[in-house]
Amino acid sequence: MKKITLTGLLTYGFSLILLIAVISILSLGLFSTEKNTEKLFNQIAEIGITSIEDQLKSHLRPINNQLEYLASLIESGYIATNDSQQFNKLLQGTLAATPQVVGIAYVDEQFFARYYARDKTDVFKDYWRDHPVITHLLSAPEATNHVKWLDPVYIPGLKASIIQAYRKVSLPNGKTGLLLTGITLEKLSAIIKESAKDMRPVIFLLNNQQQLLGLSSTDYQPGRFVSAETPAPTLANLAENHPLKAIWEANQTPSKWLKNPSIKGHSISLDDNTWEFIYTDFTGFGNSPWIVGIYFSYDQYADIEQTFIHLLIASGCILLVMMILAVGGARFIGNRLRHITTMFTKVGQVPLTKVPRLRKQPLQELNLLAHAFNNMLDDLQSHENLRRLFGQYVPHNIAKQLMQSNGTLEPKMQKATIVFIDIEGFTALAEQISPQQLFTMLNEYFSLITRILEKHDGMITQFQGDAVLAVFNINTPAEHARQALSAAIEIQKALSTTLFCNHPMRCRIGINSGEVIAGSVGAKDRLNYTVHGDDVNLAARLEGLNKEYNTRILISEATHHLAPDFTCREIGKIHIRGKQQIVSVFAPNSDRSSHSSGQGYAYQTAI
Structure with a gap:
């Protein structure tokens, strides 16, 4: 019975494997393009949400930590609020440790305030008795003493809106005080834009579903919309055709492919395009949970689908070239192997000194085989020498x-x-x-x-x-x-x-x-x-x-x-x-x- 040659086996084998591989890729690729794209959206959504949450926490948590640390020093009596020089240095140090805030203030129960602004070198002293928020916070009993955040408020002196964080403190003498700080909406938007610079989706941050605390769009400037009456922009301030403006409209279609239960999402059809909104509650920094999320359109990722299809088409063309190379490669490998087997047959038929060494082979496996043959030949040629050399060490x-x-x-x-x-x-x-x-x-x-x-x-x-x-x-x-x-x-x-x-x-x-x-x-x-x-x-x-x-x-x-x-x-x-x-x-x-x-x-x- 005639046996198949190695060259024929490699030729038909390589060709068949390449044919099956390309056909399988084409079939599976065309069938799963849409599913893979949706899966890609899901991954981008979860990564984007996690990334912006981490960025926000990295900027806001230090504010909480500094207020808690400052409050602990005051409540323990380590720092006396009536020691103006030492207390003012402490406020300055706290402000230096939190560059994201606009300033820091301490108000005693007599409404006497000491305030350090970031752009000022001296402490600002005033009576804030006429500030209703301050009056309410000092007089209202606190269930627990920890840092809390307020809704945005417009500060005329800063000509900006800030989100305030406060910590009520209990002094050793039984009196109470109030530590205040805050971050501007411009700074919050800058943080979001920085987080989104490597992302295609747009990131947004909402308060009470309507107030716009941050948006990564390059054309968004929160200062254009804020005033004493509207301390924060709202969705209504956005342009008429802005997709985020329609986020809560009734024609929502739930996202069917979200797997993370802590992330919500829905899609909305708008102007012959489908927009996907992915969001989650962001707790710990607002009077009520903020909403952090991203949105994008399917058209933004159409190029991914097109590129994938183009690659599949190109792979069909490459198949023909690869099959030609497979035939040539199979014959090349087969000829090399036949030469090596011929050299093996010479061992034992002719004197070992007359068997030539194999040259270096272009393929790694063949080169290893040639190297093994040369090593074997060296071992056989040195076998007689071994007995002679062995006698030099033992009788x-x-x-x-x-x-x-x-x-x-x-x-x-x-x-x-x-x-x-x-x-x-x-x-x-x-x-x-x-x-x-x-x-x-x-x-x-x-x-x-x-x-x-x-x-x-x-x-x-x-x-x-x-x-x-x-x-x-x-x-x-x-x-x-x-x-x-x-x-x-x-x-x-x-x-x-x-x-x-x-x-x-x-x-x-x-x-x-x-x-x-x-x-x-x-x-x-x-x-x-x-x-x-x-x-x-x-x-x-x-x-x-x-x-x-x-x-x-x-x-x-x-x-x-x-x-x-x-x-x-x-x-x-x-x-x-x-x-x-x-x-x-x-x-x-x-x-x-x-x-x-x-x-x-x-x-x-x-x-």
Whole structure:
């Protein structure tokens, strides 16, 4: 059975997906245009209402807060109203903290008023006994002491209408007073216009459904309509064809798509156009709740619908171009993949060194595949090198076992001989030469030590700074004690006749035989093959004892018994730190004759 090619699959697949996608978009788009537009209106309405509410609160709440704060200072007695200098400074500070108000005043129960206007530098003092509003507010009992707002009032001296906020205060001496401030209708309209500068709908703010407190229309100027008789413009002051003037007319159609129960709305047909009004009650700042809202016409958003339709038509044209590109792209991808699969087939058929690397691909996925192929090729080419390099870190037989056991060797007990080698005077030597020179010396030194140890079938498990830990008889049964002693004596002879970067180097060696546990130790992703046990520690202790007995090689009694053909002399029975039993320590005599050199850096093996 003939199988479909990848090129054909991509060609037909891309074309079919594009066809289905464009047809679906066209069908769904044309069907849901009106619903989406209405949904857009709903979102704009809710965002607009929330935005203007937040803006108004951000300007009006500080007025409440400042009056409450000022009242608390007076009522607590912290500020005395009869201390004119201190009290006047407090009024000035309050006025500075609320730049949106026109001024601030305090009236005592004798109707003596102190008033700070924003455009004046001095306090204004007067008797306001003839002000009916002041008289009413001071004489009327208050159910609660908190900030309240009044309806707009025209102030002849300011030639403007303001909305006043007041707070009745109770002085510690039982008397009462009145704090007054206010914001002009012009300032309120400016706030609304600022909030609406990035919005297409018009924002309005009404009091008692008729008084116009603010409107974001650029041609609206509240000062043109206000007077003592009409402290605030009303809807009747608007032009005859102004849509907001018809907001409460009887031919209202409820908005069916509003989901937020706190927002109201209705539409009105006016002059062959449909206007949508969205509004809600705005509480906390008026004698009665204000009405904040927006209005817009469907014609304002007709361009959105037209643009959407144009995009759908354009997508049909693009479909043809995309299908052509899909065919070309499918063939391009298919050819690239066939080339990569061909390269995979070459692996295993020809020598790896003759398999070329894949070039960088233009597509990310194909480039990742090519990168993976090149990495695989590098890994395969370096596989043979890995075995050779692995042998530089562990003996060949250990490396073979590690590869067979997936990198981990189970711990096992083994009789072995441990050799611990450390450089004598390494700290002083390191201070005399440069780090680069020290690095070179160590490499030359370790190369010599490694060559001799491996010559006698020893295995180095660790390089610890300038020290070497080696073990004999791990996975290679032999006369491990004799091999260890032979290697130690040969090392000392080699060091006595060798210079490293024109410097002599000498070492101390401790040797012990016994049972050790050998295996892989370390973290999950980083293991080290090594040996552990008390007999390993004893070898390290013996190495350190060379300092005290002026020797180069010290061996334990166990090693001495396992290598009887080596003539040794007993250094003594020594108490080793960390061990309870006394240990007999020996030094071999077989290298005594080799401890002198014509180069003048002979050593002694014992005292």
